[in-house]
Amino acid sequence: xxxxxxxxxxxxxxxxxxxxxxxxxxxxxxxxxxxxxxxxxxxxxxxxxxxxxxxxxxxxxxxxxxxxxxxxxxxxxxxxxxxxxxxxxxxxxxxxxxxxxxxxxxxxxxxxxxxxxxxxxxxxxxxxxxxxxxxxxxxxxxxxxxxxxxxxxxxxxxxxxxxxxxxxxxxxxxxxxxxxxxxxxxxxxxxxxxxxxxxxxxxxxxxxxxxxxxxxxxxxxxxxxxxxxxx
Amino acid sequence: xxxxxxxxxxxxxxxxxxxxxxxxxxxxxxxxxxxxxxxxxxxxxxxxxxxxxxxxxxxxxxxxxxxxxxxxxxxxxxxxxxxxxxxxxxxxxxxxxxxxxxxxxxxxxxxxxxxxxxxxxxxxxxxxxxxxxxxxxxxxxxxxxxxxxxxxxxxxxxxxxxxxxxxxxxxxxxxxxxxxxxxxxxxxxxxxxxxxxxxxxxxxxxxxxxxxxxxxxxxxxxxxxxxxxxx
DNA sequence: TTCCTTTCGTTGCAAATGCAACAGATTTTT
DNA sequence: AAAAATCTGTTGCATTTGCAACGAAAGGAA
Numbered sequence: 001x002x003x004x005x006x007x008x009x010x011x012x013x014x015x016x017x018x019x020x021x022x023x024x025x026x027x028x029x030x031x032x033x034x035x036x037x038x039x040x041x042x043x044x045x046x047x048x049x050x051x052x053x054x055x056x057x058x059x060x061x062x063x064x065x066x067x068x069x070x071x072x073x074x075x076x077x078x079x080x081x082x083x084x085x086x087x088x089x090x091x092x093x094x095x096x097x098x099x100x101x102x103x104x105x106x107x108x109x110x111x112x113x114x115x116x117x118x119x120x121x122x123x124x125x126x127x128x129x130x131x132x133x134x135x136x137x138x139x140x141x142x143x144x145x146x147x148x149x150x151x152x153x154x155x156x157x158x159x160x161x162x163x164x165x166x167x168x169x170x171x172x173x174x175x176x177x178x179x180x181x182x183x184x185x186x187x188x189x190x191x192x193x194x195x196x197x198x199x200x201x202x203x204x205x206x207x208x209x210x211x212x213x214x215x216x217x218x219x220x221x222x223x224x225x226x227x228x229x230x231x
Numbered sequence: 232x233x234x235x236x237x238x239x240x241x242x243x244x245x246x247x248x249x250x251x252x253x254x255x256x257x258x259x260x261x262x263x264x265x266x267x268x269x270x271x272x273x274x275x276x277x278x279x280x281x282x283x284x285x286x287x288x289x290x291x292x293x294x295x296x297x298x299x300x301x302x303x304x305x306x307x308x309x310x311x312x313x314x315x316x317x318x319x320x321x322x323x324x325x326x327x328x329x330x331x332x333x334x335x336x337x338x339x340x341x342x343x344x345x346x347x348x349x350x351x352x353x354x355x356x357x358x359x360x361x362x363x364x365x366x367x368x369x370x371x372x373x374x375x376x377x378x379x380x381x382x383x384x385x386x387x388x389x390x391x392x393x394x395x396x397x398x399x400x401x402x403x404x405x406x407x408x409x410x411x412x413x414x415x416x417x418x419x420x421x422x423x424x425x426x427x428x429x430x431x432x433x434x435x436x437x438x439x440x441x442x443x444x445x446x447x448x449x450x451x452x453x454x455x456x457x458x459x460x461x462x
Numbered sequence: 463t464t465c466c467t468t469t470c471g472t473t474g475c476a477a478a479t480g481c482a483a484c485a486g487a488t489t490t491t492t
Numbered sequence: 493a494a495a496a497a498t499c500t501g502t503t504g505c506a507t508t509t510g511c512a513a514c515g516a517a518a519g520g521a522a
Binding site: 086087089090091092093112113116117118119124127128131132134135136138139140141142143145146148149152153191 | 317318320321322344350355362363365370371376380384
């Protein structure tokens with residue numbers, strides 16, 4: 001796909017940048033595109049990262065080996081999402097994860113340090129736009145992590161669940177939504193045992209707080225959930 | 232203190248920037264200095280933040296009201312440390328905390344968006360240096376949060392404690408160190424009850440893993456601690 | 463359909479943690 | 493020094509959660 005520029009300008013990083021400017025900038029920064037067949041390794045644990053990656057198509061996974069040796073999927077990045085930016089930005093950190101292509105994937109690599117260099121008269125405005133977009137991206141990742149942390153700080157499973165559901169309600173803007181993954185996934189997010197999660201889900205449903213069937217949730221008593229979440 | 236420029240270049244944000252360049256840059260960016268007497272409010276919860284703050288002298292605290300109304304100190308920033316950067320970078324978020332001067336404090340405010348704008352021929356190199364420093368700062372805050380999260384994900388208090396002590400050992404580069412704050416502080420970091428912490432500390436000491444007296448710790452069996460932390 | 467695999471809820475029991483109360487130690491204030 | 497306030501360890505008891513095992517339900521494949 002050589003029409004990638006159109007897609008590019010739809011990414012958060014290139015938001016507000018024209019197609020022409022995007023092309024000129026990629027050129028001036030010496031960005032490179034690379035194709036990775038499904039399963040191939042993009043980045044190895046322990047490597048230093050000098051360029052952020054923007055997924056043009058496909059999906060990329062960050063993986064890690066747990067203490068028991070079991071494979072843990074730490075993150076997934078789909079089309080137009082950025083990865084490796086935090087490592088590149090730090091400049092000194094080795095990757096704590098392997099990054100592999102979960103499907104056939106095309107990636108655009110961006111040398112962030114080049115982006116920070118003044119570019120003479122070349123797309124001055126677009127450069128600034130992209131720098132601000134980058135800051136915004138980095139900070140959003142920070143705040144997302146912060147929310148995770150608030151979740152885990154909640155004293156009890158009941159509270160965590162309430163917060164998680166209300167968070168989903170906010171982003172989906174509806175009392176009815178589907179959470180990704182299985183119960184096991186949700187349990188991991190909340191940092192608890194799966195059976196403990198099922199137990200608490202059962203209790204809360206019997207109290208009429210919401211209905212859950214597989215991944216689909218319908219909230220019934222938002223007020224009470226908010227009271228719980230406040231703990 | 233009008234000799235603040237010397238100090239400034241010792242901060243992480245201005246690392247690698249000469250005193251002269253720092254002065255020129257502050258001028259070009261229209262940075263402003265402000266003095267806050269102890270106890271005064273620098274930033275209110277709910278406000279939008281347009282400038283990052285660099286503490287020139289004194290101490291700044293981020294505070295928040297818990298569910299019960301009790302005051303919680305979320306973060307402290309001493310001399311040469313940066314605050315409000317994540318909020319400024321996001322561009323859209325309201326502050327989730329109040330920021331107040333914990334002592335008489337002088338702050339230098341930096342408009343990050345100005346820093347991202349090409350500056351013609353004015354300190355081109357220094358600008359780039361500072362932009363990279365900023366990225367580095369943001370990412371370090373991210374990774375610090377990430378470490379906190381790993382800590383809370385640990386299945387048991389014993390594991391969390393082992394990780395926390397080994398982390399301290401790494402940064403202090405010694406088997407003997409003092410942790411800031413009281414037991415209550417440490418318990419909060421680990422996300423557990425204080426008495427539970429004391430209990431576990433007692434057990435682990437009886438097993439000869441380390442000695443703890445008030446804030447001071449001496450590690451004795453690092454190998455075993457590492458085995459525990461791996462869980 | 464039928465078989466097989468994955469997901470899910472349930473439950474009994476063990477382990478970990480929260481909570482509250484108290485006493486000794488330490489630090490700070492008067 | 494004396495008194496007051498804070499910090500710390502300890503302990504009994506209630507609650508929460510982890511763990512393991514099992515059967516039912518759901519979804520996919522033969």
